Amino acid sequence: MRSVAIVGTGFIGRGWAVCFARSGWDVRLWDPVDGAAESARRYIADMLPGIAAAGLLTGSTEQDVLARISIASTLTDAVEGAAHVQENAPEDLALKRGLFRELDGLAAPDAVIASSTSALLPSAFTDHLPGRARCIVAHPVNPPHLIPLVELVPAEWTDETTTERTEALMTEIGQSPIRLQREIDGFLLNRLQAAILDEAFRLVAEGYASTDAIDGCVKDGLAMRWSFMGPFETIDLNAPGGVRDYVERYHGMFRGMTETMRHSADWAGPVLDRIEMERREKLSQSELPERQMWRDRQLMALNVHRSTHQSE
Amino acid sequence: MRSVAIVGTGFIGRGWAVCFARSGWDVRLWDPVDGAAESARRYIADMLPGIAAAGLLTGSTEQDVLARISIASTLTDAVEGAAHVQENAPEDLALKRGLFRELDGLAAPDAVIASSTSALLPSAFTDHLPGRARCIVAHPVNPPHLIPLVELVPAEWTDETTTERTEALMTEIGQSPIRLQREIDGFLLNRLQAAILDEAFRLVAEGYASTDAIDGCVKDGLAMRWSFMGPFETIDLNAPGGVRDYVERYHGMFRGMTETMRHSADWAGPVLDRIEMERREKLSQSELPERQMWRDRQLMALNVHRSTHQSE
Numbered sequence: 018m019r020s021v022a023i024v025g026t027g028f029i030g031r032g033w034a035v036c037f038a039r040s041g042w043d044v045r046l047w048d049p050v051d052g053a054a055e056s057a058r059r060y061i062a063d064m065l066p067g068i069a070a071a072g073l074l075t076g077s078t079e080q081d082v083l084a085r086i087s088i089a090s091t092l093t094d095a096v097e098g099a100a101h102v103q104e105n106a107p108e109d110l111a112l113k114r115g116l117f118r119e120l121d122g123l124a125a126p127d128a129v130i131a132s133s134t135s136a137l138l139p140s141a142f143t144d145h146l147p148g149r150a151r152c153i154v155a156h157p158v159n160p161p162h163l164i165p166l167v168e169l170v171p172a173e174w175t176d177e178t179t180t181e182r183t184e185a186l187m188t189e190i191g192q193s194p195i196r197l198q199r200e201i202d203g204f205l206l207n208r209l210q211a212a213i214l215d216e217a218f219r220l221v222a223e224g225y226a227s228t229d230a231i232d233g234c235v236k237d238g239l240a241m242r243w244s245f246m247g248p249f250e251t252i253d254l255n256a257p258g259g260v261r262d263y264v265e266r267y268h269g270m271f272r273g274m275t276e277t278m279r280h281s282a283d284w285a286g287p288v289l290d291r292i293e294m295e296r297r298e299k300l301s302q303s304e305l306p307e308r309q310m311w312r313d314r315q316l317m318a319l320n321v322h323r324s325t326h327q328s329e
Numbered sequence: 330m331r332s333v334a335i336v337g338t339g340f341i342g343r344g345w346a347v348c349f350a351r352s353g354w355d356v357r358l359w360d361p362v363d364g365a366a367e368s369a370r371r372y373i374a375d376m377l378p379g380i381a382a383a384g385l386l387t388g389s390t391e392q393d394v395l396a397r398i399s400i401a402s403t404l405t406d407a408v409e410g411a412a413h414v415q416e417n418a419p420e421d422l423a424l425k426r427g428l429f430r431e432l433d434g435l436a437a438p439d440a441v442i443a444s445s446t447s448a449l450l451p452s453a454f455t456d457h458l459p460g461r462a463r464c465i466v467a468h469p470v471n472p473p474h475l476i477p478l479v480e481l482v483p484a485e486w487t488d489e490t491t492t493e494r495t496e497a498l499m500t501e502i503g504q505s506p507i508r509l510q511r512e513i514d515g516f517l518l519n520r521l522q523a524a525i526l527d528e529a530f531r532l533v534a535e536g537y538a539s540t541d542a543i544d545g546c547v548k549d550g551l552a553m554r555w556s557f558m559g560p561f562e563t564i565d566l567n568a569p570g571g572v573r574d575y576v577e578r579y580h581g582m583f584r585g586m587t588e589t590m591r592h593s594a595d596w597a598g599p600v601l602d603r604i605e606m607e608r609r610e611k612l613s614q615s616e617l618p619e620r621q622m623w624r625d626r627q628l629m630a631l632n633v634h635r636s637t638h639q640s641e
Contacts, residue, residue: 136582158550159567166550193549195542203586205538205546209525210560211586216524217560226517230507232559234517237505238470238478240555245627247544247552248522248529253608254621255471261605268596270448274515274523275593284580293573296565309566315557315638322634326627 020045022095024120025105026057029133032161033103034061035068038085039075039162040190046088047095054088061086068162071317075191096124101186103155105133113142121148129179129186131155135207138200139172150176155183156204157192163316165193168204215281221292222282228295245323332357334407336432337417338369341445344473345415346373347380350397351387351474352502358400359407366400373398380474383629387503408436413498415467417445425454433460441491441498443467447519450512451484462488467495468516469504475628477505480516527593533604534594540607557635 020043023030030046034057038044046054065079074082089095096102102124106116113132120130130152132139143152154170161167167187171180180196187194197204203211217231226234242251249260256263282288300308332355335342342358346369350356358366377391386394401407408414414436418428425444432442442464444451455464466482473479479499483492492508499506509516515523529543538546554563561572568575594600612620 164550164553166546168546168550193545195538195545195549197538197542198536201532201537202589203582205532205543206550207583208532208586208590209528209543209546210551211583212524212528212590213521213560214564214583215587215590216521220513220517220520224510225513226507226509228561230509231517231521232561233505233507234478234480234521235555235559236557237507238476238480238518239522240552240559241476241628241631242624243547243552244556245548245631246624247547248525249540249544249604249608250612252526253612254617254624257617259605259614259617260608261601264596264601270515271519271523271526271596272593274520275527277514278520278524278527279591281584281587284576284583289573289576292561293571296561296572299562300565302571305566305569305571312554312558312566316553318634318638319553319557322630322638326630326634 019043020099021101021103022047022089022099022124023103023105024048024092024095024116025107025133026054027105028159029157029161030103030105031057031061031064032159032163033105033133033157034086035064035082035162036190036192038082039068039073039077041077042085042190044086045095045099046086047092058083058086058088067314068317071321073162073317073320092119093123096120096128098125099128100125101183102128102130103133104131108134108136110137110141113137114145117142117146117152121146121152124148127151129153129183131183133157135204138202139170139175140200143172143174149174151179153179153183154200154204155187155194156206158206160313160316161192163313163320165191166206167192167194168197168206169194170197170200170204172200214284216278218282218284218288218292219278219280222286222288228292229299244319245326331355332411333413333415334359334401334411334436335415335417336360336404336407336428337419337445338366339417340471341469341473342415342417343369343373343376344471344475345417345445345469346398347376347394347474348502348504350394351380351385351389353389354397354502356398357407357411358398359404370395370398370400379626380629383633385474385629385632404431405435408432408440410437411440412437413495414440414442415445416443420446420448422449422453425449426457429454429458429464433458433464436460439463441465441495443495445469447516450514451482451487452512455484455486461486463491465491465495466512466516467499467506468518470518472625472628473504475625475632477503478518479504479506480509480518481506482509482512482516484512526596528590530594530596530600530604531590531592534598534600540604541611556631557638 026048034044048054069079139154143149156168158164184194252263253260333349338360346356360366381391451466455461468480470476496506564575565572
């Protein structure tokens with residue numbers, strides 16, 4: 018049976034386990050903390066009924082999925098025979114360098130070793146490895162079983178076949194992989210998020226709008242089209258002659274705006290007091306966990322919607 | 330019967346007509362171009378079956394909605410007795426200044442006069458009017474009957490009651506109004522769009538990713554949560570202690586990214602050749618109109634989905 022090793026079983030590792038197991042893969046969980054993998058497997062067992070009820074188990078039953086997820090008592094056992102290793106350790110460079118040395122020594126020669134890191138460049142923790150050509154970043158979004166994007170970020174020494182195999186694997190299990198041509202801090206997702214958040218913080222800091230107005234603007238305006246097309250296709254369809262026509266019409270208008278975005282508000286400064294106050298008026302601190310469950314139910318419903326309407 | 334005047338019957342005016350008429354309002358169309366209002370009404374008649382089939386006529390029939398939309402032969406007739414005037418003229422300052430002078434002279438004293446402009450500040454075309462306190466920008470997204478956001482932008486002399494009445498009206502007809510505290514170029518929507526597009530153009534220009542990878546990153550990653558929460562609620566739910574906890578954890582990481590965003594790629598430069606080539610490989614110029622219809626069908630389906638799952 019085709020198997021993957023999940024190294025590190027926090028929220029990201031647990032989501033990955035569901036992604037692989039519901040697609041028929043044998044999943045072996047490993048975590049250095051005593052009892053952590055067992056606890057992760059119980060957490061997954063608790064999650065599965067909700068995912069099954071939403072119809073997001075790809076035709077498998079809860080029992081099938083859970084039966085495919087086992088606990089490895091050693092890292093050696095976890096990676097033995099695995100075609101793919103997905104590492105989800107804390108964002109600590111020294112720790113990841115050491116862990117990748119171990120993984121590169123233990124994994125089968127033809128296995129891909131992928132990191133879920135969002136904060137570290139692949140070159141920073143794979144340069145010292147004999148098998149660095151089979152290492153790559155495969156960065157998911159939380160929770161991976163409900164948000165399909167996976168960013169594939171090669172180091173300069175990553176083999177093209179490593180990227181291709183990872184892309185094919187992610188596609189096979191129903192994720193949506195995208196490729197970066199080369200590494201950059203934040204990859205694509207967090208850079209695009211940084212850009213929009215930076216303007217959002219500026220607009221609140223300078224008194225133009227409330228936190229809630231900005232959320233409403235994105236939720237009920239911008240993100241509706243983006244959620245099935247992305248920003249480039251949106252503008253391509255927003256002028257009669259396509260994207261060139263759009264840029265020729267509106268480039269000057271947008272340049273006037275971007276010229277005023279050359280500074281950042283201090284996100285942790287007084288604006289944060291206002292944002293926190295406005296958020297806590299909408300949702301108290303104690304209601305956060307319940308609202309996180311609401312978010313996940315919304316994501317499940319959106320996945321179901323997309324599976325029936327996202328046809329190209 | 331409560332009535333609104335739609336002044337200017339291009340795509341935005343037509344969408345507004347549907348928004349008001351499906352909610353029971355009497356709509357009077359006026360356009361200075363001979364035959365334009367008649368042509369707009371026929372266009373609306375052709376659109377209605379699709380909107381009705383999607384269940385987005387708020388309980389009205391196509392016949393009801395169309396019967397509520399009439400054509401005014403003069404601007405005087407259009408605004409007479411109207412509680413709300415929605416202006417959708419071309420983005421030409423001199424034209425809008427003249428038109429607003431006319432509208433302010435013709436409209437009933439207690440009518441609100443709102444502009445759909447996305448490019449002009451309300452202070453720029455209402456400063457000279459005796460009734461400037463009842464003027465406001467109510468900027469919709471295209472198409473207004475499928476994207477609920479309306480940005481309410483007051484000039485410094487706009488009465489608070491003007492903003493409140495427009496907000497109540499937009500809410501009543503099922504739109505999602507948000508308020509700016511004061512005017513700024515691009516309002517919120519186009520500023521947030523400018524921020525994300527500017528980073529998207531930079532990433533393509535500097536060779537990090539393709540147009541399609543960026544669209545995928547937003548579509549399958551960022552915009553899923555944004556489409557029902559917006560960016561602030563997303564980060565509020567992405568750290569155990571809420572938004573302050575999130576900022577304290579990740580502020581440094583994001584600052585490193587935003588520091589590298591202090592320049593823009595020339596959107597109309599060589600990067601545009603690449604983006605246009607990549608878009609036209611996915612979709613030829615001649616397929617654009619068909620894809621725009623696909624977009625509107627996707628938006629209809631998303632509206633139906635939201636009406637059943639967006640409950641707070």
